[in-house]
Amino acid sequence: MTGEIKNKLEKISKILSESGIEVYSAKELKSYLYDETPPSLGLKPTENVLITKPRNTNEVSKIMKIASRERIPVFVRGGGTGLSGGAVPTAEGLILSTEKMKKMEIDVENFCAVCGAGITLRELIMNAEASGLSFSPHPGDETATVGGMVSTNAGGVRAMKYGVMRNYVLGLEAVLPNGDIIKLGGKLIKNNAGYNMMHLLIGSEGTLAVVTEVVLRLLPPFRKTATIAVPFKTIEGAIEAVVEILRNGTIPLALEYIEREALEIGEKVSGKRWPPKDEANLMVIIEGRNEDELVEVAEKIEEICIGKGASNAFIALGYKEQRDLLEVRSLIYEGMKEKVIEVLDVSVPPAQIPEYVKRCNSVAEKMGFKVVNYGHAGDGNIHQHPLKTEGWEEKYEELKKTFFRIARELGGSITGEHGVGIVKKKDLKEHLSKAEYELLQKIKRAFDPDGILNPGKVVDL
Ligand SMILES: Cc1cc2nc3c(=O)[nH]c(=O)nc-3n(C[C@H](O)[C@H](O)[C@H](O)COP(=O)(O)OP(=O)(O)OC[C@H]3O[C@@H](n4cnc5c(N)ncnc54)[C@H](O)[C@@H]3O)c2cc1C
Numbered sequence: 001m002t003g004e005i006k007n008k009l010e011k012i013s014k015i016l017s018e019s020g021i022e023v024y025s026a027k028e029l030k031s032y033l034y035d036e037t038p039p040s041l042g043l044k045p046t047e048n049v050l051i052t053k054p055r056n057t058n059e060v061s062k063i064m065k066i067a068s069r070e071r072i073p074v075f076v077r078g079g080g081t082g083l084s085g086g087a088v089p090t091a092e093g094l095i096l097s098t099e100k101m102k103k104m105e106i107d108v109e110n111f112c113a114v115c116g117a118g119i120t121l122r123e124l125i126m127n128a129e130a131s132g133l134s135f136s137p138h139p140g141d142e143t144a145t146v147g148g149m150v151s152t153n154a155g156g157v158r159a160m161k162y163g164v165m166r167n168y169v170l171g172l173e174a175v176l177p178n179g180d181i182i183k184l185g186g187k188l189i190k191n192n193a194g195y196n197m198m199h200l201l202i203g204s205e206g207t208l209a210v211v212t213e214v215v216l217r218l219l220p221p222f223r224k225t226a227t228i229a230v231p232f233k234t235i236e237g238a239i240e241a242v243v244e245i246l247r248n249g250t251i252p253l254a255l256e257y258i259e260r261e262a263l264e265i266g267e268k269v270s271g272k273r274w275p276p277k278d279e280a281n282l283m284v285i286i287e288g289r290n291e292d293e294l295v296e297v298a299e300k301i302e303e304i305c306i307g308k309g310a311s312n313a314f315i316a317l318g319y320k321e322q323r324d325l326l327e328v329r330s331l332i333y334e335g336m337k338e339k340v341i342e343v344l345d346v347s348v349p350p351a352q353i354p355e356y357v358k359r360c361n362s363v364a365e366k367m368g369f370k371v372v373n374y375g376h377a378g379d380g381n382i383h384q385h386p387l388k389t390e391g392w393e394e395k396y397e398e399l400k401k402t403f404f405r406i407a408r409e410l411g412g413s414i415t416g417e418h419g420v421g422i423v424k425k426k427d428l429k430e431h432l433s434k435a436e437y438e439l440l441q442k443i444k445r446a447f448d449p450d451g452i453l454n455p456g457k458v459v460d461l
Pocket residue numbers: 035036075076077078079080081082083085086087098117138139140141143144145146147148149150151152153154155156157205206207209210211212333417418421454457
């Protein structure tokens with residue numbers, strides 16, 4: 001650690017500890033240096049950091065005031081489930097963990113929850129359900145926090161029907177890099193007062209402000225569900241069926257595309273069996289008032305899929321059968337984590353998925369890569385998992401760049417869910433026009449002129 005920063009951190013540690021804020025060294029909490037970004041990418045966190053655990057907005061403000069005065073970088077950390085290195089410290093400074101910010105209030109009459117940034121998705125779901133309501137967005141890992149989900153604008157399998165985090169945030173409280181506290185929106189459905197800074201902060205990946213409290217929209221409880229597993233020989237058949245299902249007027253809760261190899265991995269990790277599968281598979285989850293309605297819609301979906309080349313469809317109505325299917329799907333990443341180079345989450349117009357996947361697979365094959373694909377077919381957000389192969393380190397950058405170029409040619413985006421963080425920072429600069437990138441830089445400077453909040457992520461000053 002450089003002498004000057006070491007002295008500053010020692011001083012800060014003393015001030016914070018004296019105010020009752022917990023402070024730890026990275027040696028004590030080593031796992032706080034990492035998130036869930038695949039280790040193959042070799043992110044090297046800076047180990048010379050202190051970890052602080054403020055309990056409320058005023059304590060966050062205090063930390064930011066000191067950090068701003070001392071020009072010390074601050075890295076906000078929620079659940080550490082991010083897949084782009086967003087919470088990984090890139091410079092000597094402070095990690096600000098929100099885990100002790102556990103305010104939780106359900107306002108049944110206004111259909112909303114007021115949550116501290118550190119409330120986990122699991123805690124939010126449990127509290128909402130205990131009050132007879134539901135929370136819709138569901139990124140795959142329930143240890144993600146409200147602050148992290150807002151800051152990455154998380155999606156998940158239900159985004160197909162219910163949208164992403166952005167559609168659920170009614171109000172935000174945040175602390176600016178200089179320590180000022182701002183309150184945006186509230187328990188409001190409508191608010192047109194000035195530029196919408198709340199939506200600017202959503203998805204800003206901890207680079208503009210620390211989100212301390214969030215008002216989230218809740219909905220009535222979910223209805224009964226059925227899960228349909230459909231095997232197709234080709235991706236074209238599967239995606240044509242997706243389009244037809246939507247055209248038919250059914251908006252499923254989830255519409256997932258999963259390749260055979262991915263399912264086999266999920267089966268192995270979960271110990272559960274998937275019904276008959278083929279090269280390209282769909283998992284469709286539908287909602288209905290009762291079993292009769294579910295069966296009627298499921299049979300219509302089966303008919304559509306068979307019309308598009310599926311051999312059959314397996315309809316699960318019971319809780320356990322559905323839970324088993326979901327478990328196979330949810331554990332795919334766990335099963336391939338060690339072999340995966342990166343989890344790419346390109347988003348393309350949904351009907352372009354077959355062209356995107358085919359062009360990428362063809363490039364990958366020529367370059368000697370194997371890519372396992374699955375993801376949110378209904379909203380065009382495909383998750384590609386290039387696997388490690390001999391000499392991949394030399395060739396991977398080119399593969400990724402080619403995938404992003406193909407996505408751009410099809411009108412897509414380089415990330416539909418996981419954000420930019422460290423791992424797509426260079427790519428973002430290439431993806432945006434010069435004018436767009438410069439605007440991002442100006443926005444970053446307006447919020448954080450000294451570049452102390454999450455430096456090295458998303459955009460350079
Ligand atoms: C198995 C698995 C499945 C996943 N599935 C999905 C999925 O389906 N859809 C999806 O969108 N994502 C998914 N993710 C990614 C991840 O769960 C989400 O990005 C999640 O929103 C991150 O929340 P977190 O609390 O863990 O944030 P962290 O990883 O701690 O941080 C993520 C970013 O947000 C910033 N941040 C965190 N808290 C705050 C705050 N209070 N204020 C300001 N900035 C903050 C951090 O600085 C960082 O840049 C998955 C991850 C895993 C491991």
